[in-house]
Amino acid sequence: MHCIICSFDTVFLLLSPHPNLHGLLILLKQSEIHAIVARRRESEYLLKRITPRKADFLKYIQDELQLEKLRQLRAKKQQALERDRLSKLGRLDDENNNMTNKNHIGDFHIIQNIHLLFRRTLRKYDKEDVSIFLQYADVCKQLKSWNKLPEVYEEAMQIHPHCVGLWIEAASHEFFHRQSVSTARVLLQRALRINKTNKDLWWQSFALEYHHIAKMKGRRAVLKGTNPTEEAEDNDLNSSLFAVAKIVYDKAIEAIPDDVTFRLGFLDLCKTFPYTDSMEAHVYKTIRRDFSDQPKAWIARAAHILEQQQQQLAKESGNDEGANVPQGFTVLPEKDSGDDESDNDSDSDNDEDSEKEPAKKKRKSKHESSRSEETHEDPVLATIQKANRVVEASKMALESVEFLWSYWEKVEDIFTDTGMIGRTRKNILVFLQEFFHELALKNDFESYNVSVALKHAEYYVRVDQIEEARIVVADFLEKALEQGGKEKDAMNLTSAWMTLADLTGQVQSIEEAGKILKQALKNTPMSKPDYLILMLNLFGAELTLAKQQVDTSETTRKQVTDVFQKILLLSSSGSIVAFSEDTNSVVSAFGVSSVAQACYHFLAHCVDTLGPLSGSRIASRTVMLQSNFLDSLDPKCMPVEDVQFLVGFVDKCLEIEIDYLKKIGKTSGPERKKAKVHLRQLYDAAIRLFSSVQSLASTYQQRRNEATLL
Numbered sequence: 001m002h003c004i005i006c007s008f009d010t011v012f013l014l015l016s017p018h019p020n021l022h023g024l025l026i027l028l029k030q031s032e033i034h035a036i037v038a039r040r041r042e043s044e045y046l047l048k049r050i051t052p053r054k055a056d057f058l059k060y061i062q063d064e065l066q067l068e069k070l071r072q073l074r075a076k077k078q079q080a081l082e083r084d085r086l087s088k089l090g091r092l093d094d095e096n097n098n099m100t101n102k103n104h105i106g107d108f109h110i111i112q113n114i115h116l117l118f119r120r121t122l123r124k125y126d127k128e129d130v131s132i133f134l135q136y137a138d139v140c141k142q143l144k145s146w147n148k149l150p151e152v153y154e155e156a157m158q159i160h161p162h163c164v165g166l167w168i169e170a171a172s173h174e175f176f177h178r179q180s181v182s183t184a185r186v187l188l189q190r191a192l193r194i195n196k197t198n199k200d201l202w203w204q205s206f207a208l209e210y211h212h213i214a215k216m217k218g219r220r221a222v223l224k225g226t227n228p229t230e231e232a233e234d235n236d237l238n239s240s241l242f243a244v245a246k247i248v249y250d251k252a253i254e255a256i257p258d259d260v261t262f263r264l265g266f267l268d269l270c271k272t273f274p275y276t277d278s279m280e281a282h283v284y285k286t287i288r289r290d291f292s293d294q295p296k297a298w299i300a301r302a303a304h305i306l307e308q309q310q311q312q313l314a315k316e317s318g319n320d321e322g323a324n325v326p327q328g329f330t331v332l333p334e335k336d337s338g339d340d341e342s343d344n345d346s347d348s349d350n351d352e353d354s355e356k357e358p359a360k361k362k363r364k365s366k367h368e369s370s371r372s373e374e375t376h377e378d379p380v381l382a383t384i385q386k387a388n389r390v391v392e393a394s395k396m397a398l399e400s401v402e403f404l405w406s407y408w409e410k411v412e413d414i415f416t417d418t419g420m421i422g423r424t425r426k427n428i429l430v431f432l433q434e435f436f437h438e439l440a441l442k443n444d445f446e447s448y449n450v451s452v453a454l455k456h457a458e459y460y461v462r463v464d465q466i467e468e469a470r471i472v473v474a475d476f477l478e479k480a481l482e483q484g485g486k487e488k489d490a491m492n493l494t495s496a497w498m499t500l501a502d503l504t505g506q507v508q509s510i511e512e513a514g515k516i517l518k519q520a521l522k523n524t525p526m527s528k529p530d531y532l533i534l535m536l537n538l539f540g541a542e543l544t545l546a547k548q549q550v551d552t553s554e555t556t557r558k559q560v561t562d563v564f565q566k567i568l569l570l571s572s573s574g575s576i577v578a579f580s581e582d583t584n585s586v587v588s589a590f591g592v593s594s595v596a597q598a599c600y601h602f603l604a605h606c607v608d609t610l611g612p613l614s615g616s617r618i619a620s621r622t623v624m625l626q627s628n629f630l631d632s633l634d635p636k637c638m639p640v641e642d643v644q645f646l647v648g649f650v651d652k653c654l655e656i657e658i659d660y661l662k663k664i665g666k667t668s669g670p671e672r673k674k675a676k677v678h679l680r681q682l683y684d685a686a687i688r689l690f691s692s693v694q695s696l697a698s699t700y701q702q703r704r705n706e707a708t709l710l
Helices: 008-015 018-024 030-047 054-089 094-100 109-125 131-143 148-159 164-176 181-194 199-224 228-234 240-255 260-270 277-290 295-319 337-348 351-356 358-377 379-390 393-414 418-442 450-462 466-482 490-507 510-522 529-548 554-573 595-610 612-625 640-664 670-689 694-706
Strands: none
Touching (some): 054 131, 131 164, 148 164, 199 260, 240 260, 260 277, 260 295, 379 418, 393 450, 466 490, 490 529, 510 529, 554 612, 640 670, 640 694, 670 694
């Protein structure tokens, strides 16, 4: 009956694989063959709908892949049993193994069917979904259909020429599996003609060349052995082996000339390959030439000096274990392109010019000698100092400070002498102190912005001068408010207010820190997410102040409750839509960083100050029964940590109520009835709160149904 409804080609597809399935009778049972036929028939009917679904095609393919895995497992098992049988008979020779491993028609017809299904799928969805091609390519790799794979890539790249991943995958297959570097180059060059400014394609072309270089070097070492003279010649970028890599890089920066991050990506690639010293030098040379005003370029140059120093020390300590390893800097500061040109000009001068101006050269050499001694002591600091003279302070300040702190942490890894470590760190601190002082005197909020001010405070914290750090942040906020701090970016000012409150709590008192946060709230718009962050910090400060008191006063309890109720009101009113990414990165100075965490701490505060039952009921009524807070939450979209705090809050309230009911027993009275009603309300509120998380909602529903006390 089904065949009458279906078209002729469907009937053909259903019947044609069946003879091939008979070849699997030695591996599969008759019932399994019947199940395969029934499953294929059902799948074919689904594919012949008026509007077939892509999921049906993919499900059919997945079923066939599972069948192929089953066939392979059964074949391996049968071959193992056959080898054991032949070994017992003493007939385990090559001829018998060849007969045992002989392929049958059933061994490859499943793979043919999978390819056919993919072809039918691509005819239907080729122009709209590149993921089908990627799945087809993965299946070809899984089935080891290496001859089919280039055809898949070729067809996919014709239909989706701007999908960079296809080109890269195809080139990778040509190089690593078919051992054809020329074909891989052609593919990437075709991709670059279509996608001229795609960074990944340029990086992969560069990486391809160094894969080829490493391969050729390894082959030469096996065939001819290592020759230091040939190695030195081959490492030259002008040699035939490295010339293509240099051409790729030069063409890449010609296509994308104004992106320093793009060029730094080539440096990252160089660190993953051997024989890249000359190329790294070439990349740094182009960066110095083209990006003298880019902070990232200067930071990369300073980091390069550190890497050179580490490599030099490691090399010298490895070669001469008993020799005295240099304890200071052995790497000179790098020269800019302008310096190189001046050196070349001086080399080209004839002797007459050098004799005409001996006095000038002597004066110049004296002036430069003192400067060279200063920079030779620490070329990293010299590079950063020069960068801050060349680049605008508003662009370079924060980058310099972050790099110097990372340099501070790496000093112990670079030097072995404790004296040199101390001197280097002292030089860093002196440099930072003068640097921050100059920025602060400018009164320029573009260069001395809130991020730099916080780094300035961090400097004093690292040297154990907390009061100085507090003064720095306080002065910055005072100047910012005079310039219109309310109009500035709220997140930046919020981080400054939180840092000031934290430092004030350390050097003065928590009460003074609370006053700072209240002042911050007055200067922050209530419609901003930062207002809620400040409220959470104020709540944490009030909790800390309450814990410091032996007997918590009624005034303190009222202040804590008022702040908490404002937090719930802000969370449920919709005035604060959501936290931004920058807001989520702020760490609370007083241990409360989310509303869920505030609820849990409020419960603990009420229990500690009012007792378990009274405190639990006040907290549960405030959070779950008398506010719209629950309706504004979606635990499914919340961080796991916040969900855990909410679960802890609910479980603690339920536990206290259940313990109280067990304590009063089965005596009738209004108190027991009141407790049962409150417990039922808590369960209902919990089910409503976690309605979007099915597992939690069903758990609380089951607990409510099983509660014998209800």
